[in-house]
Amino acid sequence: xxxxxxxxxxxxxxxxxxxxxxxxxxxxxxxxxxxxxxxxxxxxxxxxxxxxxxxxxxxxxxxxxxxxxxxxxxxxxxxxxxxxxxxxxxxxxxxxxxxxxxxxxxxxxxxxxxxxxxxxxxxxxxxxxxxxxxxxxxxxxxxxxxxxxxxxxxxxxxxxxxxxxxxxxxxxxxxxxxxxxxxxxxxxxxxxxxxxxxxxxxxxxxxxxxxxxxxxxxxxxxxxxxxxxxxxxxxxxxxxxxxxxxxxxxxxxxxxxxxxxxxxxxxxxxxxxxxxxxxxxxxxxxxxxxxxxxxxxxxxxxxxxxxxxxxxxxxxxxxxxxxxxxxxxxxxxxxxxxxxxxxxxxxxxxxxxxxxxxxxxxxxxxxxxxxxxxxxxxxxxxxxxxxxxxxxxxxxxxxxxxxxxxxxxxxxxxxxxxxxxxxxxxxxxxxxxxxxxxxxxxxxxxxxxxxxxxxxxxxxxxxxxxxxxxxxxxxxxxxxxxxxxxxxxxxxxxxx
Amino acid sequence: xxxxxxxxxxxxxxxxxxxxxxxxxxxxxxxxxxxxxxxxxxxxxxxxxxxxxxxxxxxxxxxxxxxxxxxxxxxxxxxxxxxxxxxxxxxxxxxxxxxxxxxxxxxxxxxxxxxxxxxxxxxxxxxxxxxxxxxxxxxxxxxxxxxxxxxxxxxxxxxxxxxxxxxxxxxxxxxxxxxxxxxxxxxxxxxxxxxxxxxxxxxxxxxxxxxxxxxxxxxxxxxxxxxxxxxxxxxxxxxxxxxxxxxxxxxxxxxxxxxxxxxxxxxxxxxxxxxxxxxxxxxxxxxxxxxxxxxxxxxxxxxxxxxxxxxxxxxxxxxx
Numbered sequence: 001x002x003x004x005x006x007x008x009x010x011x012x013x014x015x016x017x018x019x020x021x022x023x024x025x026x027x028x029x030x031x032x033x034x035x036x037x038x039x040x041x042x043x044x045x046x047x048x049x050x051x052x053x054x055x056x057x058x059x060x061x062x063x064x065x066x067x068x069x070x071x072x073x074x075x076x077x078x079x080x081x082x083x084x085x086x087x088x089x090x091x092x093x094x095x096x097x098x099x100x101x102x103x104x105x106x107x108x109x110x111x112x113x114x115x116x117x118x119x120x121x122x123x124x125x126x127x128x129x130x131x132x133x134x135x136x137x138x139x140x141x142x143x144x145x146x147x148x149x150x151x152x153x154x155x156x157x158x159x160x161x162x163x164x165x166x167x168x169x170x171x172x173x174x175x176x177x178x179x180x181x182x183x184x185x186x187x188x189x190x191x192x193x194x195x196x197x198x199x200x201x202x203x204x205x206x207x208x209x210x211x212x213x214x215x216x217x218x219x220x221x222x223x224x225x226x227x228x229x230x231x232x233x234x235x236x237x238x239x240x241x242x243x244x245x246x247x248x249x250x251x252x253x254x255x256x257x258x259x260x261x262x263x264x265x266x267x268x269x270x271x272x273x274x275x276x277x278x279x280x281x282x283x284x285x286x287x288x289x290x291x292x293x294x295x296x297x298x299x300x301x302x303x304x305x306x307x308x309x310x311x312x313x314x315x316x317x318x319x320x321x322x323x324x325x326x327x328x329x330x331x332x333x334x335x336x337x338x339x340x341x342x343x344x345x346x347x348x349x350x351x352x353x354x355x356x357x358x359x360x361x362x363x364x365x366x367x368x369x370x371x372x373x374x375x376x377x378x379x380x381x382x383x384x385x386x387x388x389x390x391x392x393x394x395x396x397x398x399x400x401x402x403x404x405x406x407x408x409x410x411x412x413x414x415x416x417x418x419x420x421x422x423x424x425x426x427x428x429x430x431x432x433x434x435x436x437x438x439x440x441x442x443x444x445x446x447x448x449x450x451x452x453x454x455x456x457x458x459x460x461x462x463x464x465x466x467x468x469x470x471x472x473x474x475x476x477x478x479x480x481x482x483x484x485x486x487x488x489x490x491x492x493x494x495x496x
Numbered sequence: 497x498x499x500x501x502x503x504x505x506x507x508x509x510x511x512x513x514x515x516x517x518x519x520x521x522x523x524x525x526x527x528x529x530x531x532x533x534x535x536x537x538x539x540x541x542x543x544x545x546x547x548x549x550x551x552x553x554x555x556x557x558x559x560x561x562x563x564x565x566x567x568x569x570x571x572x573x574x575x576x577x578x579x580x581x582x583x584x585x586x587x588x589x590x591x592x593x594x595x596x597x598x599x600x601x602x603x604x605x606x607x608x609x610x611x612x613x614x615x616x617x618x619x620x621x622x623x624x625x626x627x628x629x630x631x632x633x634x635x636x637x638x639x640x641x642x643x644x645x646x647x648x649x650x651x652x653x654x655x656x657x658x659x660x661x662x663x664x665x666x667x668x669x670x671x672x673x674x675x676x677x678x679x680x681x682x683x684x685x686x687x688x689x690x691x692x693x694x695x696x697x698x699x700x701x702x703x704x705x706x707x708x709x710x711x712x713x714x715x716x717x718x719x720x721x722x723x724x725x726x727x728x729x730x731x732x733x734x735x736x737x738x739x740x741x742x743x744x745x746x747x748x749x750x751x752x753x754x755x756x757x758x759x760x761x762x763x764x765x766x767x768x769x770x771x772x773x774x775x776x777x778x779x780x781x782x783x784x785x786x787x788x789x790x791x792x793x794x795x796x797x798x799x800x801x802x803x804x805x806x807x808x809x810x811x812x813x814x815x816x
Contacts, residue, residue, distance in 0.1 A: 071704075073704070076701075077698075077700070077701040077704045077705065078698070078701055078705070079693065079694045079697035079698045079701055079702060079705075079764065080697065080698060080764075081693070081697040081698075081760075081764040081765045082690075082693050082694060082697055082764070086690060086693070090690055090691075090694055090702075090705055090707065091687065091690075091691075091705065091706050091707060093687055093690060100681065100685035100686065101684070101685045101686065101687070101690070103684075103685070142705075
């Protein structure tokens, strides 16, 4: 490949609050190439994009840009209330002789342009009335029409239907033919291998690999992303099934055919009392969405949820009443109320049960709160301490206590140990174990493979919103999980 | 080929209903008033109605732009009064001073509003509330707490600006009409206008799309302040003096007519025509209540309030 760099990044370092988001990163984008940028959550992809586009200034290093860069973000960054045509030409509207916007020409140009992107919607209608996929396509058309030499696409297909993905990839190919360089960020292996020439892998803020993509086997790409050696992954574990501790027990939770397009497709989850089922998969594979679908927080196209054999209506209130509780991924925005006390945070979810005729018994509250503080070993000066003053691990325990005092049968835990220190992590993990032994059914979501392998009795591996494999017993090895994620090893194993 | 009728989506339906809803109400109000009150349709009454509406229309024009950016300008009532007093005081130095002084001072206060809102990210509500108090205070200070009313010499050319007529219709009506036509063109046919919609529709996206959001906001508040000053100057010219007690609560009248006219209070959507219709509606209601005579004039506010509530409720329902 001829080297004609349009973007050159050398030794770029960027630190946020003491954390190195980018550490001595080199990156080269050549004219006319489609360059995949991959890495797990927090690897530094977004930071690198923001450094490239000039939103962030690097602390150290050198960036050379030739030409104009356009970026398409994961969320559609357009104005929903304005017309499609106005969005498309915002900032470079066609003018008439008087210098006023030529609306007729704007509409005609927009309609003509968008047919090339497979959109036939009325360009004078507000953008917000289009389907998300169509909006994404308008954003793409806008970015490309802005005479870009480089187009950066950050997870452009994450909200698209399969048919729309095809259109988008077609457009990407056309851009490629027109000589535009593209940086393509995605977790979807199929797409990457279909369209990308080169790949750069980021891990923990460092660029760990850069080179042609076609020559790199999928399994190796996954190993580079996750930081495991290829040998480790290629070694197969035994395929014998392990002992099944829960054989005699009926599942307390049976979710079948959960479908919410385009995020998850026909996902089945069954958990028996006392069992910890792990959900594995790369970011964007539909882990959180599956949990949200179970508790009724994600609109479903299809699927049923049974608790102890009885169907549960698809809404959070009914699910909670049936005994499902969920600990959300982001405790800051979806759970903890920092300015309330530990006691108030814990009893929040149980208030309806604790009150009689709207009056809340303080004595009962105190009893429950004391029980949980002791049992979960929450370190507080007093139950009246503000939650904001606690460490991350203790905040997480407070949230756990909140859901436990509603006496759930099924607990959905989304990244329960994210952002808490190692010691607290071990404690929370031990707690999950303990709760399961007492008969709770647990669904554990984690990006950390070790946490899943240690904590779960059974693993469901998701890929692109569908179940890619179910592992239990002796199959619970890193190799099998990585294989299922990469989609190669499992197929081999099946054909054997 | 799809016709507009078959592609009517929820949002466009909302838009049509919001805009036409006020227009339909206005037509009905006028028709009924015309039939019920013989004096309503008289040329004198219509001239008076248009003249009364023109001052509010000038203020509401600026407010329309501000609200479309997702902001609010509470200072316009005070600036309206301040503009009038400055014009009256300036009239002793001639026509130009009388006209330029209120525009410059009120425009400057608007500019400061805009700078504070756009550059420091402070809430428009608080910033313009502060200038409401500031401008009203300044006004009271320069008029010796309202005791000192500046008169405009009756023979000055400036009076003509407020009292001159064409076919009996006052100059302010034509000035307001020209400004509203210009405003509509700016809003729909210039990049600045498109930026106003973008800034209010989705600020973060607009920034990422390269829209100069800060600059747009600064301009919009400067415009609003200047127009409030102009409305004050026109009123002073019409009244031949700088009346200090006017403009209390006028900012709320302006906001009401803008919202009744179908402009979304949350920003991103609105029209100048809607605002003009809103002004018409409010003024017709006031006029009719005056015609009834036996009804306390305070019911003007009651009726206006009910109207506003209905419009806002409809906006919420139709946006679903």
